[in-house]
Amino acid sequence: MPPTDARADTVTVPGTDLGTSATASQSSGTDGEDTLDLRLPEEFIALCAEVETVDPAAHGAVAHAIGLRNPPEGTEGAAQPNPAVQPDTAVPDDVDARPNSGFSPNSYVPPSDDLLDRVADWGPTHTPAGVFHLLPVHIERDLPLITRWMNDPAVAEFWELAGPQALTEDHLHAQLAGDGRSVPCLGVLDGTPVSYWEIYRADLDPLARHYPARPHDTGIHLLIGNVTDRGRGLGVTLLRAVADLVLDKRSACARIVAEPDIRNTPSVAAFLGAGFRFSAEVDLPGKRAALMVRDRSLRDLL
Structure with a gap:
């Protein structure tokens, strides 16, 4: 594993092959x-709750459409993600993406x-x-x-x-x-x-x-x-x-x-x-x- 720096003369910062056991230092300031603080908007959560009250199957389809879970049985055709709309680098909103959270x-x-x-x-x-x-x-x-x-x-x-x-x-x-x-x-x-x-x-x-x-x-x-x-x-x-x-x-x-x-x-x-x-x-x-x-x-x- 090449380390990630060198003397000033080489100004070398080579690649890193980092394991999962090391931890980042905690700093203040x-x-x-x-x-990152990734949360669903309160309005959207309220909307999902309202949909679930009216039609639980539709609620499951909505959750599937935003990538939070698999479609419930019998709702495969209810609501599917738009293939033309792809995520960029944002992670699903129910994942804690902060360091040391276990998310890779x-x-x-x-x-x-x-x-x-x-x-x-x-x-x-x-x-x-x-x-x-x-x-x-x-x-x-x-x-x-x-x-x-x-x-x-x-x-x-x-x-x-x-x-x-x-x-x-x-x-x-x-x-x-x-x-x-x-x-x-x-x-x-x-x-x-x-x-x-x-x-x-x-x-x-x-x-x-x-x-x-x-x-x-x-x-x-x-x-x-x-x-x-x-x-x-x-x-x-x-x-x-x-x-x-x-x-x-x-x-x-x-x-x-x-x-x-x-x-x-x-x-x-x-x-x-x-x-x-x-x-x-x-x-x-x-x-x-x-x-x-x-x-x-x-x-x-x-």
């Missing part, structure tokens, strides 16, 4: 505002062919360092380069993917063959690959078990590939550029998150420099992480 965000995947709004179509963006482009990984084209980066000691210490090419290939295939909740990318600056990224749906990731996730939260992992590109502020520049891309291209996303090791002060500083704020300390398998958040509402202030 404004972080409590992040907790991984098990509730919205019906979508592309959970990240077509990263391949995001296009280039201008940065102080040059024109930057996120390109989804092609195994045949990119595997040798990414494998070489993973075997750099500064990267390997934190990603734990040093070794034969097959090890990196398996890591990439796991995402490319998935449902689209994570997209591995090369970061290309002025036509030259300089970084590796993973853009992922944090609200559908095991990470969501450890913080009050909101629908469409988007996570990022990053490593800077070449030694000569480290230690000169490039990580801060690219983190800000990619965060801006996410906010520009994913209108439903209100927050971008990352989880570097709390002990890695330079890495946390890089996120702060890129407009992220420190939200909380979170216990993850193998480390205590700094939950870093970039809010759409604070985009022009940080």
Whole structure:
């Protein structure tokens, strides 16, 4: 399991394979505002009660139509969900989606062919360092380069993917063959690959078990590939550029998150420099992480 941070020079926040036994730290203050409170409107509850009084079978059909339970016997044709109306990332209203409630965000995947709004179509963006482009990984084209980066000691210490090419290939295939909740990318600056990224749906990731996730939260992992590109502020520049891309291209996303090791002060500083704020300390398998958040509402202030 690759851990989720690195030294400031690599600005590495690799993927997380989180188990279910770890618990998020409890914190006070404004972080409590992040907790979801999913409730049916009082008017709707009253309406359902009125329908049940008049016709219990119809009440069951209504409950089925909003996804709360299976249709009662003999009412299969009474009221069915409209197939043209699909849920987004909201969970059923009778489920407590707060952290540590036992609800697994991984098990509730919205019906979508592309959970990240077509990263391949995001296009280039201008940065102080040059024109930057996120390109989804092609195994045949990119595997040798990414494998070489993973075997750099500064990267390997934190990603734990040093070794034969097959090890990196398996890591990439796991995402490319998935449902689209994570997209591995090369970061290309002025036509030259300089970084590796993973853009992922944090609200559908095991990470969501450890913080009050909101629908469409988007996570990022990053490593800077070449030694000569480290230690000169490039990580801060690219983190800000990619965060801006996410906010520009994913209108439903209100927050971008990352989880570097709390002990890695330079890495946390890089996120702060890129407009992220420190939200909380979170216990993850193998480390205590700094939950870093970039809010759409604070985009022009940080």
